[in-house]
Amino acid sequence: MTNDHVNEEPQVEDVETSKTTEETTEDQSPKQSPEEFLENFDWLSYQEAAEVVDEKEYKEFEKLVHENFVDTQHTDVISGTVTHMTDREAIIDINAKSEGVISLNEFRYNPDLKVGDTVEVIVDIREDKTGQLVLSHRKARVIKAWDRVNEAHDNGEVVTGFVKCRTKGGMIVDVFGIEAFLPGSQIDVKPIRDYDQYVNKNMEFKIVKINHEFKNVVVSHKALIEADIEEQKKEIISQLEKGQVLEGAVKNITSYGVFIDLGGVDGLVHITDLSWNRINHPGEILEIDQKLNVVILDFDDDKSRIQLGVKQLSQHPWEALSGELKEGDVIDGKVAVIADYGAFIEVAPGVEGLVHVSEMSWSTHMRSAQDFVKVGDDVKVSILSLDREERKMSLGMKQLTPDPWTDITSKYPVGSKHKGVIRNFTNFGVFVELEEGIDGLIYISELSWTKKVKHPSEVVTVGQDLEVVVLELDVDGRKLSLGHKQVQENPWNKYQTEYAEGTIIESSIHELVDKGATVILNEDITAFVPNRHLEKEDGNKLKKGESAEFKVIEFNKDYKRVVLSHSAVYKEMEKEIVKKSKKKAAKKEVSTLGDIDALANLKKKMNEEENED
Numbered sequence: 001m002t003n004d005h006v007n008e009e010p011q012v013e014d015v016e017t018s019k020t021t022e023e024t025t026e027d028q029s030p031k032q033s034p035e036e037f038l039e040n041f042d043w044l045s046y047q048e049a050a051e052v053v054d055e056k057e058y059k060e061f062e063k064l065v066h067e068n069f070v071d072t073q074h075t076d077v078i079s080g081t082v083t084h085m086t087d088r089e090a091i092i093d094i095n096a097k098s099e100g101v102i103s104l105n106e107f108r109y110n111p112d113l114k115v116g117d118t119v120e121v122i123v124d125i126r127e128d129k130t131g132q133l134v135l136s137h138r139k140a141r142v143i144k145a146w147d148r149v150n151e152a153h154d155n156g157e158v159v160t161g162f163v164k165c166r167t168k169g170g171m172i173v174d175v176f177g178i179e180a181f182l183p184g185s186q187i188d189v190k191p192i193r194d195y196d197q198y199v200n201k202n203m204e205f206k207i208v209k210i211n212h213e214f215k216n217v218v219v220s221h222k223a224l225i226e227a228d229i230e231e232q233k234k235e236i237i238s239q240l241e242k243g244q245v246l247e248g249a250v251k252n253i254t255s256y257g258v259f260i261d262l263g264g265v266d267g268l269v270h271i272t273d274l275s276w277n278r279i280n281h282p283g284e285i286l287e288i289d290q291k292l293n294v295v296i297l298d299f300d301d302d303k304s305r306i307q308l309g310v311k312q313l314s315q316h317p318w319e320a321l322s323g324e325l326k327e328g329d330v331i332d333g334k335v336a337v338i339a340d341y342g343a344f345i346e347v348a349p350g351v352e353g354l355v356h357v358s359e360m361s362w363s364t365h366m367r368s369a370q371d372f373v374k375v376g377d378d379v380k381v382s383i384l385s386l387d388r389e390e391r392k393m394s395l396g397m398k399q400l401t402p403d404p405w406t407d408i409t410s411k412y413p414v415g416s417k418h419k420g421v422i423r424n425f426t427n428f429g430v431f432v433e434l435e436e437g438i439d440g441l442i443y444i445s446e447l448s449w450t451k452k453v454k455h456p457s458e459v460v461t462v463g464q465d466l467e468v469v470v471l472e473l474d475v476d477g478r479k480l481s482l483g484h485k486q487v488q489e490n491p492w493n494k495y496q497t498e499y500a501e502g503t504i505i506e507s508s509i510h511e512l513v514d515k516g517a518t519v520i521l522n523e524d525i526t527a528f529v530p531n532r533h534l535e536k537e538d539g540n541k542l543k544k545g546e547s548a549e550f551k552v553i554e555f556n557k558d559y560k561r562v563v564l565s566h567s568a569v570y571k572e573m574e575k576e577i578v579k580k581s582k583k584k585a586a587k588k589e590v591s592t593l594g595d596i597d598a599l600a601n602l603k604k605k606m607n608e609e610e611n612e613d
Helices: 015-026 034-040 043-047 055-068 137-155 222-237 491-498 567-612
Strands: 078-085 089-093 100-103 118-125 133-136 158-167 170-175 178-183 202-211 216-220 245-253 257-261 266-270 291-299 306-309 330-339 342-348 351-356 378-387 392-396 417-425 429-435 438-443 465-474 479-483 504-508 511-513 516-520 526-530 547-556 561-565
Touching (some): 100 118, 133 137, 170 202, 178 202, 342 392, 351 378, 547 567, 561 567
Parallel strands (some): 178 216, 438 479, 526 561
Antiparallel strands (some): 330 342
16 A cells, blocks of 8 residues: 655755745745645755745644644544445545554444445554554444443433343443443342343443443443332322222232332232231232232331231121121131141131130140141131130130040049050159040159159150059149059068168179268169278278178168168177177186085085084
């Protein structure tokens, strides 16, 4: 490609010609055009300083260059004209020393580009390896786009963008050639379920955020809708009154209620105001975008929180309840809700009564309502109380069966043996169910004759069948005292003879403890040996596992206590030895005295015989 201006060297003129030109200038000849001036200017003389250029001419020259030629060293966006197009490039005249080129890839968005069109460009490369001026339309477009985006953001202008595609969390929108992000929450005032419906569409947006550091732009369509809605909202709020019935659409469903769009204003229908019937979740009866009538129940001073109702538009179920129902009637119902304290029974659509857990069984031992019924069960109940004004009803289930305590004295007399099921533990005993409605308590001391039970779980388990004996019966208080150990004879009666005080037994030390040692006599009895009674005859003490003889020094049947002593055994033997020694000495003394008396008698007899003689 040739340069149109710079490569043509001006012809050298002689001195006369130069003078003629000077004279013509001085003669105030007609003003030349820029092209004529540049063509006739003596460039050689000027470059070689062969001729002094008039200051006025020099300034005029600078002005012409500035006004008619582009400085390619600057990075400003400039306008150019398409002068020629090839299969791959467009030739652009930007009024510089040479024309520039731009790849047609940068004009994909404009397939109708043609020769003569004016386009915005920026100098990308002043001179490539072939000496060509390379321009960029894409970069110029981006620079201009950022200027327009910043201006629109600062002025709050509404811009038009093209939704290109979906992305994580929202959409990508082309705004002035810049890819902006449209969050999903900023598409509309209501939740969007189908994002694809917006792809490849032009929409109006408001630029809400620009991050210059990361070159991010965030736009919002919702902001435009909210501005319109705000005007509508003011209009609607000014007309709101309690008791007013409006049509709305379900905007959002939560576990505690439903938000209704009243045409720019949102109100809440609490789950308890949706239906006279009990529901577990609003989604059971409503769905998103469903149209329905609502009544305004209440709102705050600025009407920003509006409470709505749906069930209030229909008759209360209690008003449709049969007037013939009365206390004592037996009716059918369905278990609607279960709580620890009882169950709510639906006896008619929207009408519920409570069966307290104490009215589910004749048993005085309280259990959970879940032990008797479950949600959805069809049951028969008796009306215990009915208050139509307060719209409350108390029901009972145990009243449909005979009271088992009616003939309790004949069925469970004191001393009688029975078999029951362990239902529950306490720290002080065990509750045993003899039959439905008849529970008795076994105190912990009545579980075993021999074991010192600290907690019932040491000897029995919940659900276990257990034989019991009726110890006490309180008909008025509906209480039974039971015993388990009484089923068998008290083994301590037998042990009282077998291990009576003074009995000598042979056993071994089982365990050494702080104040002595233990000795196992049998599976029921573990005896105790105090420290001072562990001493052996040689002065040492018995050790763990060492066998020896023990003497029972204490036997207490009531407290299940047996105390042994080893030292008492040999000390008793010592006493016996001493006793025997004393007896023997006494006999020997008697024998000696007897001999003296015999000698005395003999001597006396001999003396008497001598005297006779």
